[in-house]
Amino acid sequence: MKFSEFVNAYIQIVGAGASIQDCAEILADAPGKNLLVADDPHHIQGILTLREIARALAAQAPPQVPAREFASTDFQRVLPGESLPETAEGSPAYWLVAESGRIIGVVSRARVSEQIHKGSLSVMRRMSIFLDSIYNPVVAIDAEGLVIFCNQSLAKVSGKNVEEILGKPIGDLFEDSQLIRIIRTGKAESTQKVSLGGKVYMTNRTPIFMGGRIVGATAVLQDISELEAISNELEHTRRISLELDAIIESSFDGIYVTDGEGRTLRVNKAYERTTGIRREDVVGRTMAELVERGFFNESVSMRVLENRKGESLVQKVKTGKTVMVTGTPIFDDQGEISLVVTNVRDVTELYNLQNELGRMEVLRTRYENELEQLRESAGAAPSVVIRSKKMKEVHELALRLARVDATVLVQGESGVGKEIFADLIHSNSPRKDKPFVKISCAAIPEQLLESELFGYEAGAFTGAKAKGKAGIFESADGGTIFLDEIGEMPLGLQAKLLRVLQDKKIMRVGANHSIDVDIRILAATNRDLSQMVDKGAFRNDLYFRLNVVPVVIPPLRERKEAIVNFAYHFLEKYNRKYGFAKQIAPDVLDILYDYDWPGNVRELENTVERMVVVTKGDVIEPADLPEKLRIAPKSGLAHALGGGSLKSALEGLEREILQQALETHGSTHKAAKALGINQSTVVRKLQRYGINPKKNNGD
Template sequence: MKIKELLTEAPITLGPQNTLLEAIHVFEASDAILGIPVVDDHGHLINLVIEQSLLVALSRGALLSDTLATLPSRNLTPINQNMLIEDLQNFIMDLYVFVNDEGQVKGVLNTDTLNIALIKNKMHELSVLDAFFECSYDGIYITDGKGNTLRINKSYERITGLKRENLLGRNMKVLVNEGYISESGSLSALTSGKTVTLSQTFKSGRKGLITSTPVKNDQGDITMVVTNVRDITELSDLKNKLEENITLTEKYHSEIEVLKAQFLQTPGLKAEDPKMLEILNLAMKVAKLDSTILILGESGVGKEEIAKFIHKNSPRHDRSFIKINCGAIPPNLIESELFGYEKGAFTGASANGKKGLFEVADGGTFFLDEVGELSLDLQVKLLRVLQEQEITKVGGAHPISIDIRIISATNQNLTEMVKTKRFREDLFYRLNVIPIAIPPLRERKLDIFPLANHFLKNINKKYNWDKTFTRDTLDVLYAYDWPGNVRELGNIVERAAVMANSNQIKTDDLSSTITAMGASATLFMDADIMPLDKAIRIVEEKLLTQAYTQYGNVRAAAKALGISPATFVRKRQSIKD
């Protein structure tokens, strides 16, 4: 608090030309006046007149008409009004005269007035400190130098669940012996003379971080210990959850490594991309059950390999795995192939009849590839197989019980086919118990290298070769979009291996379609700068070739690129030239 806050009224001042009588009248006018500053024309202090100095002057023969200039000068040190009250302890005076920065007198105060103000100021500061003490979110516990409890705030009660009335005035050793607290940071700080930090769990169930700091006097003796208690319950819970998540992540990582090892033991099945590993993890889970599975995905993504993987890891792994492509067998033959026929069932039938593939697969797994190609009448019969687990041969009268697990696959949109009445809704729901959607190769790029190396390894083994890919070749393979998926990758690798004239398969050994579509991607992996028209030509060549390969005709490819068919043909011709 500054002095000027106490100087509420302008002081009464006199000049050196004023008389003693005038000074006496000023004192008579108010008992509150302690002294009269004598100032010059600029308001600067010259002298300070008090009642005693007037009485002394008159007793020595001074006249009432004498001026104040005749009074002896007092040894005064004016004090700046901006000084803090606490700093006045350096001055010992009966009266204090305060001035502003320009030296002009602004007030007179005595020691008693200042002491009262100082006490009030300290009380205010204590109330502010007390408010901070009580409002602190952290718990605060204060003991004296012998470990006796002096102060406790509300937050300490909240965190620990202890009440201050059970603790105040009591020694920490007693509180520990009575079980109020398990360990005292205050006692440790008193013993060591240093700051002590420890963690503790309280009866409230909350966890706290305790820091006890000893406070020493000038002689180095500990006068009190201030303990701060921080609630770390939520932080501790978060730490435990983090540790649980780390453990869980490590567990999942171990499971993935085991799964990858199992996948690597499956011929033709290679996976490194997280998307494909997730698919294989799902396949591993459902393999142990007999639920019907529908595998979805574009042509060539590896639907059959997933079906074989499920069979291999199922309880039926030692029985038959029968596959039929529903789109490869003529409609007039597929029923007899699936269900078999009795002797004499139709013209040309075997005299002994024939078992159908369903019956052959009894106890094993039956894989219906391209199930969307089945005719509606066969869909009805397949539905019965799923519902009743029995078949009736062509020309037969008695049903035959079978025990098979059916896995189906298609690259068609069966949901759309159901809407257009080309596929039975009831059969769709029977097949779609557990759907597994395999992403195309362009969406699982990390599988390209392991698959390409796998195909090349098989070719090397078959022909006793030792061929490898160059880095540039792998970059082109990675950049290509693979509309034909894994099947196309296998064919491309075989062709490149056959065409290569050395043990290194270079980009020149790949087909022009692959190199054209991968050129722009590999181009922009390099740091070298090239002419802009060359870069544009490479990009155009890639897009034109990719569009034509994907759509198969000029009109559809031009529409996809947003240009006219004439422009498409002209640009392709210019590239060839």
């Protein structure tokens, strides 16, 4: 603000000899006029206003006293364009405003003080509105440390009203406030932490200067609670990371970590010790590259990435060590593999022991076969060959069932040995010294089956014996009856068989009275009786009566480990029968092992008997096999690739699958989608097998 804005131009020059009374009369007519006492207009001696007249009257000055004695000499000349002082304190009572050497008006200190006060109030009002509108809490104190200002944000976070805060010591608001120190030192401070309302704030503190001296201090707060929480979380994460590093490095087992692309991220010291491979040789390299360079024979991490599940394998490393590696995938929030963590354990000695055990197992099998042949040649040939785990369980079950008198239903494909199982039960049961009668329900015509089973009375039908005939049930009294192919029994006879099972009574054909029988029934079938019940081809009640203890004998293709033993068993049997001493070539045993044997043990026995009979030499060679075995497709990968090692078979099959997928779908992207693997995996494998995708597609 300029003096020109507040100048009072209502002035009058009076002579230096004018009296108080003269001046009082002038001012009585014009109270707002300023009288300038001067000898001439350029030499002002003082300023006289009603204020000075009032002072003269208060002093009881005579009316004729010269006015210059009471005129104010506390004045200062200024130009119209000069700015008003910031404060009226220390200012003259009047300012004479002169322009071009001529007095144009007067500005009183009272007038300036009033304007400064009004301006300060306006500024403070605007400043208060501004400070209340900002988010950051703001507080100001005076030189005594009392709060002279705070905005609404600070009042809100402190939980108090502004009125409750103003005039109170700053220590009541902040227990650890250092704002007083700013007044004492006069130096601003920044980034200092304080607590208020359960939150953490960063505060900037600044002294307030007025008239060159410190009259207070102000502080602006910034809420850093979230940043503080993040900082604490980062510190916590850092500590956990250090702890995990320590755990990984202290692990006795080797640990190998790759990313989702198979690139090595880290290995621990135990891995270096276990494998002899330095971490600097593998970190940063992909597993595909390391396998190609011969660091490993294969990678479990690559398997995990391809199959998206945990994998284990025995791995050989370039240092000659053999290790067991188990890879585990780590999935991110999108379900993609972000890491593969592999546990590595040295199994070199264990692997050597395993190979040694394998060799010993081969020897043991050979010795078992030789001993078995010796026993058989001595006339003590066993009736049952048990080699597989499944058949050991079946054999144990047969021995348990032999001790009880329950009905048994034996199920299995044709030729699996259901009759031998029934023999085993009877020969080890309390009825072993009693009759054991076997009958095939499918081998006897339907019209004769009833009379064979139940017998008949004299004259029961045309051609019947005059004295009648006892049936199989009567003949086997006290013993065991084996009903083979029970599924072929006519429905009419099923009802009579049910009565035998329930009441232990039979009735001959043509008789009118029943006969008590004490028999145990063993039944066998190669059909699904439950399906026959659903179709109405087999009685439901009879099925449940027979199925008290169901036994399922697995087909030979599910117990291939027994094939060689069976082959030797039958070879010795028929050598003894026909007076030969023939042997089987190893290649023949391989072919027998690979064949699926739809006729099961019976078909194998017939095949061995035929080879013993028709082979000209003393050694049965592949050429002596039946044609169906010589041209039979090999199982598994051998059929796919014609033999070789397991690794080469798998690689060959994988190459064919990739080639076919690429030809079928036209691009590596579509082929990868169809195969359920990543497109990068398809490209990498195509490169490995030398397949050019550009010949088939454009990607």
